[in-house]
Amino acid sequence: MWCIAEIDAEYRKKMYKVLNLYEEEYNLKYPVICFDEKQKYFISDVKTKIPMKPGSPEKYDYTYKINGSANIFVAVDFKGGVRDITVTDRRTKSDFAHYIKHLVDNVFPKAKKLRIIMDNLNTHTYTAILENFEFNEAVRLISKISFHNTPKHASWLNIAEIEINIMDIECTGRRIKDKNTLTKETKAWCEKRNKNKSKINWNFTKKDADKKLYKYYTKS
Numbered sequence: 494m495w496c497i498a499e500i501d502a503e504y505r506k507k508m509y510k511v512l513n514l515y516e517e518e519y520n521l522k523y524p525v526i527c528f529d530e531k532q533k534y535f536i537s538d539v540k541t542k543i544p545m546k547p548g549s550p551e552k553y554d555y556t557y558k559i560n561g562s563a564n565i566f567v568a569v570d571f572k573g574g575v576r577d578i579t580v581t582d583r584r585t586k587s588d589f590a591h592y593i594k595h596l597v598d599n600v601f602p603k604a605k606k607l608r609i610i611m612d613n614l615n616t617h618t619y620t621a622i623l624e625n626f627e628f629n630e631a632v633r634l635i636s637k638i639s640f641h642n643t644p645k646h647a648s649w650l651n652i653a654e655i656e657i658n659i660m661d662i663e664c665t666g667r668r669i670k671d672k673n674t675l676t677k678e679t680k681a682w683c684e685k686r687n688k689n690k691s692k693i694n695w696n697f698t699k700k701d702a703d704k705k706l707y708k709y710y711t712k713s
Contacts, residue, residue, distance in 0.1 A: 523604065
């Protein structure tokens, strides 16, 4: 946010839309879902670790070996205290489309419509769904969702970024050697967060935005 010298009308329009959604009262049938993704590199140790013991943390050498990577999809209903973490090999249009179907049918099956906040990555489109499902199925899925993009260079507006930061601190921020381990550990972490109905309190409003950012606003 602080790297932007000017905030034009298009930026403000998208920012206000997201902030207005965040201010709404929680509605189980129309939840606001924040979505993002993160690449995770698999790292193995070159030298054997020294395991932790009472009074001494685990120790490992600074040298390591990269053994590929995976993608982590993160979706969070921050007011309902529900999130989903799914590990995939890649983050293609097909991966995105099938993940949206997973959210609709498995994670939030009782919702009439998911209002999904996300960035402007070129895979994040309704077209991705049309290209990867039979027409009637694609139409069904699209009828159950609405996409709301954050402005460009405004990842700070996406609450999924906060969830990912918490995940990194508590789970994925250390060395993980392979996809199987990553999948097991993110699943366990996600289940614990959901069991506790962990929520995120967002207090930055449209009024706050105007007060804090008005000096960057342009007329166009």
